[in-house]
Amino acid sequence: MTDGGKYDVVVIGGGPAGLSGALWLARYRRTVRVFDAEDPRNAATWAVHGYPGLPEISPQELRETLRMQAKDAGAEYEAAVVLSVEGREDDFRVTLEDGRVFGARRLLLATGLKDIVPEIPGLEQFYGTSIWHCPDCDGPSVRDCKVGVIGWGRQIAAYCMYMLTFTEKITVLTHGHPPDMEQKARDALQRWNIPVREDVIDCLEGEGGRLRRAVFHDGGTEDFDAMFFHIASGPGASFAADIGCDADEDGILEIDKDHLTTVPGVYAAGDIVPGSRLAIRAAAEGVRAAVGIHKSLIGEDRRLR
Template sequence: MDTYDVVVVGGGPAGLNAALVLGRCRRRVVVIDAGVPRNAAATHAHGFLTRDGVPPLEILARGRRELAGYGVDIRDLEVTHLEARDDGMRVTLQDGATLACRKLLLATGVRDTLPDLPGVAALYGTSIHHCPYCDGWENRDRPVAVYGRPKEATGLALSLLTWTRDLVVCTDGRRLTAATKAQLEAAGIPARTEKIVRVDGEHGRLSRIVFATGAPLLRHAMFFNTGQGQRSTLAAQLGCRFTRTGHVRCDRKGYTGVPHLFIAGDANGDVQFVIVAAAEGAKAAVAINKELQAQDHEAARRA
């Protein structure tokens, strides 16, 4: 059984940055990554100083290359089981290998729920988006559709006014409530409540939304708010507590309340930017290293 100071589950910005900090602390670290990053479909990452406009997969590749200089191991596998022990964790991988570690960091992220519409998957990440802060600038002053249930779509549309006023809310057969109708009318945002048949586009670019009745809606892009969920069940397996929105509860350093277990990145429901995930990874790494230092000092004292 291979033994590590820290096992990091998830090789996105949070996990890789945590591994970088811990590697520089001379800790023995392994990153376990299933290879399904949340933003794999995105063409560019934004809002990250010195990395604005860099493709997300390139950021991850750079991070992996940097980790090699600090002796951090990377295994491209899934974790199938976690077991809490008094002295740390036992981690079982899909190839049957078992690892032991003193501390575990979960950086498994979330999975976005895409609109269940024909044509969405082919356009996701290029002209269909979930985050205005990530992709609003690229669609400034363009005709944009906003998809979701009335309440969620209305909130997203009002936020998108920062970038464009050419907005149409699409509720896919759901009627507006009196409150959402009043909000949209006050903001001058029209709505289409007809059932959507499909979205059309070519080469990653949305062209129109086709409804069961009425004329198609010509749009340059679409933003949606249809929710998200934990990408992994590992936090639940270990008894973590969750918020009402389904995110993992933790303190500001990433400690979950489960002994030896920390979390960083989108799974905790904080602002979900690449730069924030990386920063959370660094903060969790410092907290983890402090716990390891305390254990090391106590072991030396007893010796």
Template sequence: MLRCQQRERSTAAPRSPGDIVATDSGELHDVCIVGAGPAGLNAALILGRCRRDVVVIDSGKPRNGASRALHGFLSRDGTPPLELRALGRAELEPYPSVQLRQNTAVVAARRGENRFDLTLADGSTVAARILLLATGRIDLVPEKPGFREYYGLGVFHCPYCDGWEHRDETLVAYSSGETGHDLALDLRVWSRDVVLCTDGPSGLTPAQLRKLALNGVRVIEAPVVGARGGTGGVIASIVFEGHPELSCGAIFFSSDCLQKSPLAEELGCDLDDTGSVRCTGHAATQVPGLYVAGNVRGGVHLAIVAAAEGAEAGMAINNALHEADLK
């Protein structure tokens, strides 16, 4: 597969951030980054330090926007996600070759010869030699009363992000089948009081039921009516049909997390069976000039990992541009 780093070298003179090539559609930037979470901002930081001409497109709607704090991020543990993004934007200000376009989104993208042409929701256009997608995912919150209302306030999808804050409380795993079995056992790291609520027939095998029982996990198959809040605006209980209400400290659900943007697929990227964009190495895709970082990819979806992938992508992109511009 052709990778951007293997592009044929150009005979053009090396460019500086201020030496923008004029095109029929306006300025041709070195890089356009779509997405301004930890992945996109860290990539922009690396590229700004490499004196690359970068445009960052920020929709202002992050995946973790409902969360009160992000965790597992060294030196930033407990920081509200929107505050981290603000800090990241502020750290880009010393780099004049990096510009941010906030509160807009890319609605269309076309790959041309050694360039990408993007149309934004505000009607403007951006052209760049290389495109980095750091657009993230969307978590599908269960369509039950109270789940969306208390998402981030007792209803969560990631125990690594929020399990510690609810350690030793009654934890509900809302799922069924093998996924529910695995989620419930994972929650035993944070509490010995775990209840698997399957919202109907569990779909569990006898062996799975035995393992759950041996590890102290109760199983409730009654239909779930919804979640109920308590004092302080946080979750208090999960409500069933035909079964007593269960007081709990937190509800963790497992569901699909979809690509937030269709751009990767529309531009020809390969997706694996989990819906993640396949990389050929160092954030490059099989589409020449197109890179991905953060939750768009598979693997561990933590903010610190997304930031690291952004740095990886930034270095790979700078190397590709440098190779292309060398005589």
């Protein structure tokens, strides 16, 4: 039963990947409907950086622009939470939280990732203006600044090596957690004079959205111009796993050159597939997935062997 109607493609996720895919699917005269929970990973960030032709555009403005383009091309959009996905190629069923069911011949998953944000008093006050999670996006904003990197996992040293692109004034802040580092990682931090401070952070202070200092549980303080955090992230939704798509231990999906997952008829784009976590890359991949989907829907009577 598909009381909501049946489409060539249902897109789950309304970020750059999902909306760019919907735009191009509509251009290919495919019937397409986008469902978006409207809870983007980069909502706190004040701007999307490095997007050619759109200098310093806000995440909300970028999404609104892409949404308008997709709708003008003929795609349908709805702010809605998808509850479940089931079925097979040419006969998928997408059930919404309100109980409505929509059919689709193909699915495009663009549900993104979600970050674990450290629970430190004051962090939310600066998140998106002087505290970030993505060095690619916001690293250029902290050139030669003093930066704290919150994290304690095995990848935190590698994260700091990457941050050296932008500044050598880095301190690892484990927030009371023992650092999980191999000797090779410790040696790298020592070689670049990156200290590891294990004190518990009581709060972060600043004004006007600008971080100024960390206050530690022992009463000490340390000044910082900015911070990044790298705790963990995971898929923003479980639909890919529910329907049987293969993924690595972090939930990143296996795809082919057309962005087809290991499940026939299910495509994916954006942060849930391998690669950098950039808005411009997500948009490009949404287009690549749309091309792959369109080609898969071309009838056999139009294929010349």
